[in-house]
Amino acid sequence: MKEKFLRFIPARLRNRYGLGLGLFVLYVCFLSDYDLYTTLKLRAELSKKRSEHERYEQDIRTVRAELHELNGDMALLEKFAREKYKMKRDDEDVFVLVARR
Numbered sequence: 537m538k539e540k541f542l543r544f545i546p547a548r549l550r551n552r553y554g555l556g557l558g559l560f561v562l563y564v565c566f567l568s569d570y571d572l573y574t575t576l577k578l579r580a581e582l583s584k585k586r587s588e589h590e591r592y593e594q595d596i597r598t599v600r601a602e603l604h605e606l607n608g609d610m611a612l613l614e615k616f617a618r619e620k621y622k623m624k625r626d627d628e629d630v631f632v633l634v635a636r637r
Contacts, residue, residue: 548554565572606613617623624630 542550546554606616622630622632
């Protein structure tokens with residue numbers, strides 16, 4: 537009976553060193569806290585965070601350039617305030633048109 541069962545186990549795993557190595561690989565790949573699945577998932581998340589970080593750095597550079605441009609030109613600053621924050625002078629009326637769906 538024992539020989540029939542041992543026939544299905546590869547020869548390298550029949551001794552205690554092969555068995556120990558096999559159990560260690562099984563533990564590292566599937567049973568530990570940082571198993572193979574978790575490691576791959578965390579690497580994908582890290583890659584996603586790095587791409588977001590690059591996008592935010594590009595946004596910061598764009599906003600800083602826009603700020604530098606606005607600080608130099610008062611007419612451009614007034615246009616920006618009117619368009620973005622809907623500011624107006626005291627003697628003006630502003631009409632905001634909103635598209636209905």
